[in-house]
Amino acid sequence: MHGLKGHTVCFTGRVLVDGVWTVRATCSKRAAQRGAVSKTDFSRKVTLVVYGDLASKAVTDDSRAYSSTLVDAEAERSCGRHVCVVDADGFSELLKGRPAPCLKLRKARAGRVRPVAAHTPEGGILGGPLRVRRTGQRLSGDLTLDLSALDRATTAHEATVGTLIAYLSRRGIEARAHAPGAPQFDAGWSCGQEVFVAEVKSLTGAHEEQQIRLGIGQLLDYTHQLRTAYPSTVVHPVLILERPPSVDRWVLLARSVGLRLTWAPDFAGL
Template sequence: MASKVVTDDRRIYSSTLVDAEAERSRGRHVCVVDADGFSALLRGRPAPCLELRRARTGRVRPVAAATTEARVLGGPLRARRTGRRASGDLTLDLSRLDEATAAHEATVGALIEHLSRQGVEACTNAAGAPEFDAGWSLGEDIFVAEVKSLTGAREDQQIRLGIGQILDYTHQLRSTCPSAAVRPVLVLEKRPSAVRWTALADGVGLRLTWAPEFAGI
C-alpha cells in the first residue's frame, strides 16, 4: 500500500483505502496489510491488520492498531518441508543452501518434539512481533529462540549471527511487552566445536543449547 497515490484530498487516502474505509464504515471488516505484512503471509506467518489514519503527506500511512500491550507468542509452530533444487547455471551453490535449510528445519522439528514431550507447545511469533524461529512459555517466562544450522556455513559466523539476532529480538520484545519475562535462547543444529560459546552466552544472559539433547530447556 505504501506506493499508492492519494485520490481523496480531504481524507488523504489512496483509492484502495478509500474503498476499504467505506466498507468498514458499513460494518464489514476489511483487513489492510502493508508490504511487511504481505511478506509475512507469504511465509505462512500472521500479519497485523492496520488502522487507516490521516497522513500529512500525499502518501498513504496505514498504521498498526493500538493495543494495551503487544503479544509475543502466536499460533502453534510447524516445521516446514524442504526440497532440493536444480542448480542449473547459477553460481550459487544451491545444494549447500538446500542442505543448510534442511538442517535448520530438522532442528526446528526436533525442538518441537523435545518441547512436546515435556507438555510444552512451541509457537510462532505473534502478529507484529519479531520473527523469531520458535517461542514457548513456562510459568511466567516466555522463551524466544533463534535456530541456526551449522551445515554448509562457517560455524563462528552462524553463531555470531544467531546471537545478534536473538538479542535484538529480545530487546524489541522487552520494549513492546514490558510486563513479559522474555528469555532469549540460541538453538544450534549440533554442539559447537569451540567451548567458548557457552561462556559467551552466559555472559550476555543468553541460553545456548543444541540438538539432539537440547540441554537446559
C-alpha cells in the first residue's frame, strides 16, 4: 500500500514505531496527520489493520482483541473486500509517507489467523538507517516470551548496537535496519553486491550459552529465508556479542556453520 490518506485504521495494540512502543491513542493521532481516521473496533468501515503488540508472531489467545481483528480481516478478504494489514515496520514507513507491504493472512489451527510477510522485490533486504532504540520494560500482559524482543529492550544490547553503528560509520559504511517484510535481523549493511545481516546479543545479566545459541539459530533462519528469496544476492550472517565469549568453542562452532562471530568494541573479522 502507498499511504494512509483515506484509510480507516484499526490498531490491534501498542505498536513499535521507529523503536518506541506507542499506544493506540498516539498511533491514531499520528495516522490522522497523514489523512487517516481510526476505529477502536473492527467493522466493515475498516480498510487497514495495523498489527501491533505481538507483530509477526502466531496468535496464542483467541480472546485477545488483536486475534479477533485478524480473524475478521481474513473473513472480509474471503468475501471479496480486501482489508490491508501492516506490521509495526510497515506503519512506521507509512507515517513517513513511504509505501509498505500488505501482509498476507494465513489460517492456523483452531481458526486462528496469523500474518505472513509479503514478498518484497529484489533488493528489499536492507531498510532505512539503523538507530539506537530507547530501552524500556515489556508489558506484563504479553502472552509469549520473546527472548529476542527482551534483549532489544536492554541497555547493554542497544549500547552494542551504537558501538557497531559508529564502527561501521568510521569505515564509510551505513548500518541499516531490515526492510519491511524482510526477516527482523538487528543490523545490516552492504559491501558492493554483498549483504551482511547481523544479530546482536548482550551478555550482561544473561545466560551466555542461551544468548549465543539463540543468536546462531536466528541467523541460520534469517539467512535461509534471504538466500531462498534472493538467490542472486550473497548474504553473510554475523553474530555480534557485547563482549568476548567465555569459552573459545563458540568461535569454532560459528565458523563450522558459516557464521562470522565477533564482539564489541573492536569487531575483529568484520
